[in-house]
Amino acid sequence: MNIKYFYITLLVLAFSCSPKTTIKPEDNQAKGPIPLLTIGNEDIFADEFLHILSKNRSFQTKEEQISKKEFEDNFDLFVNFKLKVKEAENEGLDEVDEFQKEFSMFKEDLIKPFLIKNSLQEGELRKAYNRMQEVVKASHILLQFPMNANGDDSLAVFRMAEKLKSDSENGANFNELAVEYSEDPSVKDNKGSLGYFTALQMVYQFEDAAYRLQPGQISDPILTEYGYHIIKLEDRKPNPGEILVSHILVRTQTNDPVVEERALRKVGDIYTELQKSESIWEEVCNMYSEDMGTKNTGGKLPWIGIGSVIPEFEKVAFNLSEIGEISTPVKTPYGYHIIRLEDKKPIPSFDDMEEMIKSKILRDSRSSLIKSQVSAIQKSRYSFDENDQLLDSMRNIFKNNQKQTAIEQIANKPWKEEMIISIQGVQKPVSEFIKFINEDSQIVRVGTKEYFTAWYDKFVEVNLNEAEEKDLEANNKDYQLILKEYRDGILLFSLMNHKVWQKALEDSLGQVAFFEENRDKYQWDDRFEALIVKMGKDSRKDAVRRFLADKKYQDNLETRLENTFLNDDPLAFTIQNNIFEIGSHPVLSRATTDKSFQELNIDGKTHFVILGNKIPAGPKKFEETRGKVIQDYQEHLDKSMIATLKENYIIRINEEEKNRVYDIVTKN
Known part of the structure; x- marks a missing residue:
C-alpha cells in the first residue's frame, strides 16, 4: 500500500484503529431504519458511525466502553468527516477517472473475504492443515x-x-x-x-x-x-514435524560388487572413527564425505519433513531422538549415509503456514475443484439458465470454422440477439458473448478445451462473478459498510489534498500572511550555543574529558574534536553542535547555565557539554519555523473549511437515535 492509501485509511480511522466491526446493530422498528443525522438531503445511519467507532472493541464490557466526552468528540469528528465527503461529492470528485480507478482497485481487495471462493478456499486451507497433523x-x-x-x-x-x-x-x-x-x-x-x-x-x-x-x-x-x-x-x-540433519555420504556404483565392498568398509571405518571421544564431526565430514555440496559445511542439509526425502534416509533420520545422535550407516540409491540429528521442530501454526498452503493449493487440482464448486453455488444462488440449443449451434459453427469466420457467421444469424445465458432474470444475448470474445480483455487458457468452450466458460464465470459482487453490494451489510468506509476515505483524501495539504504547501504568500498574523505563536525560548558529546565507548571517556575540560565554545571545536579522536575510533562518541533551546532539550535541560564545561550522566551514558553564548528569548524568523507554520496553516485551512461547510449545509441530528448509540458505547 503506498503512502496515499495509508493516509486514506488514517483519515477514515481518525478515531479508530481496526478493520472489523464487532457491535451487533439493534433491530429497528418495522417502519425502517431511522437516520442518525441528515446532511443536506442525505440520511446517515447509526450503523456507519458504529462501524467506524467499533475498532478493536465490542463495548460489551466496562473496559471497552468510552466516556461521554470521548463519545461527543468522536461524534463531532464523524459529522465533520461526513461533511467533507458530502462536499467532495458535490464537487464531482467521485466522478473523475482517478477516483474510479482507485476505488475499483480497493474493491478488488475489499471484496475477497466476502466471496464464495474465499470461504471455500479457507475450508480447503484448514482441511489441508488439519491433515498435516x-x-x-x-x-x-x-x-x-x-x-x-x-x-x-x-x-x-x-x-x-x-x-x-x-x-x-x-x-x-x-x-x-x-x-x-x-x-x-x-x-x-x-x-x-x-x-x-x-x-x-x-x-x-x-x-x-x-x-x-x-x-x-x-x-x-x-x-x-x-x-x-x-x-x-x-x-x-x-506428524513428527521437521528435523535438521547433517550427513556423511560414501557413494557406490550399481552392480559393481568390488566398489560396493570398498564403500561398505570405508563407511564402517568412518563410523568407528566417529565413536572416538576426540573425533570432531565437521572434520571427519570434510575429510571423507563424498557429497561435494555439503562436506565443507559439516554435511548440513535443509530442514526435512515426512515425505520430502527418499524413504530409506527418512526412516533412519526420523528415528534419531537426541540432538547430536549419530545413526549407523544406512544404504540408499546414492550410497551409504551416516546421519546426525542437529535440531527438530513441530509443525508450525496455521498462521505461519497459511501462505505456503495457499500457494500449493492454487497450483494443484484443488484450485479447479474450488472453481467448479464456486460456479455450482453461484449458478444455484443466482438462478442461472442457459440456451442449450443455441449453445450447440454456436459450438458446431466454431468447430467447423476459423475463429473470425465463425464470429462473422454468428453475427449474421437471426438468433444473434436471443438469450444465451440468464442470471437472476437478466438475459445476456449471443451478441454480447461475441463482443466479449472480440474485446479479448480476459485471460483465457484454452488448453485441452475447444476454443468456443474455453471462451464460453470464461464468459459465464465473469458474469456470475459480477452477479455475486452486485448481490454483496445490495445485501451484505458488512461489505456495504467497509466499501463505503473506503469510498468515503478516498473522497476525503482527495478533498483534503486539494483544499488543505497541497494548498498549504504551495501557497507561499498564504504561509507568510498566516505567519505575520500569528507571530506571537512563533517565539524562541532562551537558547545557548552548545556542543554536546555523547560517549559511545567509556574507554575513551577520560581522554575526551581531559581534552574538553579547559576548552571554551568556538566554531572549530567540533572539527578539532573529530580529528583528535574519531579518525582512529569513529564509534567513540557522537556530537551535536548548534544553537538549542535549553529548556526543551533532553540534555541541556539538565545542565546549569553558569558553567561552560559540564559532565552529565543521562540514561547510563556520559555526556560532555560545552556552553557558549546565551541568546535571549525572542521572535522566530519565518525561515526558522516554516515547517511549523505550514503545519499550523494546514490546520487553519481545515478548520476554516469545516466552518464554511457547516454554514453551507443544513445538519439535522436525531437526538433520540444519538442517545440510543450513546447508551450502547458509553460507561453508565
Missing part, C-alpha cells in the same frame, strides 16, 4: 490407460482395478499384486509402497482417498491424471 503410509497399484483410449478401454481398466481390489480383500498379497500389475515405474524397487506422506505431497484425489482410509483398508479405484489407483493404507500416526 498426521502422516499416513500407503501402498498402491496404478493402472494406466492405453494410448488413444476410448470408452471401452477406460471401462476395462476400471473393471481390472475393481478385480485387483477384490483379490487383495480376499487374501491376495497387495504388494505382490503391485509387482505383477502396477504400471508405476518405481514398483520394481518399492513393491508399491510409497512410505509415509502428508497433505499436499500427492495429487489431491489420491491424498483425499488415502486420508479417508483406516489402516488395513483398501480403496475403491481412484481416478487421477495418471490412471486408476487402488490404495492400501498401512499406517497413520502424528
